Amino acid sequence: MTAWHTPIVVHPLAPEGGRHVTVRGQAVGLAHSDQDLVRLLRSAGLGEADTTLDDPHLVEWRGEGPHVWRTTGPDEP
Incomplete structure (x- = not known):
């Protein structure tokens, strides 16, 4: 039997910006x-x-939390 995984993975922030996404x-x-x-x-x-x-059963947000799309510097909100 294989381990169950969420079908959608949003990966940590990429060096070029944004986050890579995989589905199944x-x-x-x-x-x-x-x-x-x-x-x-x-x-x-x-x-x-x-x-x-x-929905944590469908989407796994890796690295930064959900809905984080860029890093913020010390002077940014």
């Missing part, structure tokens, strides 16, 4: 915002993607 182990692109993420997930066939972003 397949790379689907680089997202720079929640809107980008929803677009990528819809393109991958997940039509109700915008309602699943906060």
Whole structure:
């Protein structure tokens, strides 16, 4: 029996900016915002993607927390 994994993984911040996204182990692109993420997930066939972003059974946010798309410097909010 194989271990169960979340079907969507949002990876840690990439050096070039944004976060790489995989669906069922397949790379689907680089997202720079929640809107980008929803677009990528819809393109991958997940039509109700915008309602699943906060479901830990479907989306695993690695590294930075959910909805974090860039690092902030000491003077940035």
